[in-house]
Amino acid sequence: MQLPDWWQTDPCQRFTLGPREIPGRIWTASGCFGYGLSGHDISSPEFASPYDGIGAVVTKTVTPQPRAGNPMPRLAELPCGALNSIGLQNVGIDHFVSEVLPELERLGVPTIVSLAATRPDEFGEMTRRLHAVAGRYDHWHGVELNLSCPNVAEGGHDFGRSAETVAACVAAARPHLPDRCLLAKLTPNVGEIAPLAHAAVAAGADAIAAINTVIGLEVDLASGQPLLPRRFGGYSGPAILPIALAKVDEIVCEVGAAVVGIGGIATSEDALKFFALGAVAVQVGTAQLRDPFATAEIARELSR
Numbered sequence: 001m002q003l004p005d006w007w008q009t010d011p012c013q014r015f016t017l018g019p020r021e022i023p024g025r026i027w028t029a030s031g032c033f034g035y036g037l038s039g040h041d042i043s044s045p046e047f048a049s050p051y052d053g054i055g056a057v058v059t060k061t062v063t064p065q066p067r068a069g070n071p072m073p074r075l076a077e078l079p080c081g082a083l084n085s086i087g088l089q090n091v092g093i094d095h096f097v098s099e100v101l102p103e104l105e106r107l108g109v110p111t112i113v114s115l116a117a118t119r120p121d122e123f124g125e126m127t128r129r130l131h132a133v134a135g136r137y138d139h140w141h142g143v144e145l146n147l148s149c150p151n152v153a154e155g156g157h158d159f160g161r162s163a164e165t166v167a168a169c170v171a172a173a174r175p176h177l178p179d180r181c182l183l184a185k186l187t188p189n190v191g192e193i194a195p196l197a198h199a200a201v202a203a204g205a206d207a208i209a210a211i212n213t214v215i216g217l218e219v220d221l222a223s224g225q226p227l228l229p230r231r232f233g234g235y236s237g238p239a240i241l242p243i244a245l246a247k248v249d250e251i252v253c254e255v256g257a258a259v260v261g262i263g264g265i266a267t268s269e270d271a272l273k274f275f276a277l278g279a280v281a282v283q284v285g286t287a288q289l290r291d292p293f294a295t296a297e298i299a300r301e302l303s304r
């Protein structure tokens with residue numbers, strides 16, 4: 001593509017986010033590239049590796065205990081995107097810090113660890129564990145708090161829908177990350193996202209990651225029932241790009257926070273739209289699920 005004149009940034013150069021330098025501005029989104037370990041055996045005619053040019057891999061979300069995830073089916077491909085209800089399937093923080101994170105460090109994968117929990121103190125404990133194990137690692141750059149999961153302590157509502165809880169989660173994690181960046185990933189399933197972003201930044205977040213998936217539902221016409229056993233799922237992919245752009249714009253204009261833009265990015269043009277609004281970095285999700293070189297391709301095109 002012909003890059004616009006205003007785009008003078010090299011997205012594959014290091015940039016500062018909070019207390020940390022991050023290797024680049026084009027990242028993979030949580031849940032869409034595993035833990036970041038699986039891309040090492042693949043290459044293509046154009047890329048030596050799917051990691052080429054990638055600034056960070058945001059891992060699959062890790063929780064205090066291992067989780068098996070929701071019953072199948074839990075991913076549906078729709079004409080304009082994907083609907084998922086994976087249910088945070090993951091190995092749990094113990095296995096992650098003892099097996100996965102050391103391997104990511106050995107392989108040199110620039111890593112942001114995504115965490116979810118059901119209580120603010122669990123976020124504090126998980127970040128403490130990460131820092132205890134990986135405080136001297138070169139390639140672990142920070143934590144992204146996935147604040148879109150059900151809050152057991154508050155009756156199962158999304159964590160991210162309450163400014164008080166967003167603030168409590170960020171405040172619990174911050175002291176354990178003296179030299180790593182801390183991102184709060186917010187849900188778009190609210191009327192106004194700016195108050196949540198404001199609460200996160202006031203509590204110490206270095207940046208807002210926006211957005212997570214949009215609540216959706218697909219009907220299986222043969223059975224007349226919702227396709228996903230949990231009825232609702234998270235909608236992602238090209239259809240949510242304008243929703244994500246609107247939420248990012250709201251955060252940039254009303255809060256002035258650093259934003260990592262996520263949602264519907266499949267091409268370098270899509271990514272540029274987030275940068276035009278003031279995003280400091282972007283993440284590629286569903287497009288990366290379809291093509292493991294999608295993020296590398298966007299990084300290369302924006303570097304030209």
Ligand SMILES: Cc1cc2nc3c(=O)[nH]c(=O)nc-3n(C[C@H](O)[C@H](O)[C@H](O)COP(=O)(O)O)c2cc1C
Nearest residue numbers: 029030031061146211212236237263264265285286
């Ligand atoms: C299959 C799948 C699994 C996901 N798992 C997670 C997850 O574990 N944690 C998280 O914060 N977001 C998760 N997401 C949301 C993405 O990180 C991203 O915020 C969302 O899909 C919007 O970006 P996209 O339109 O580029 O996919 C998942 C998305 C998909 C499609």
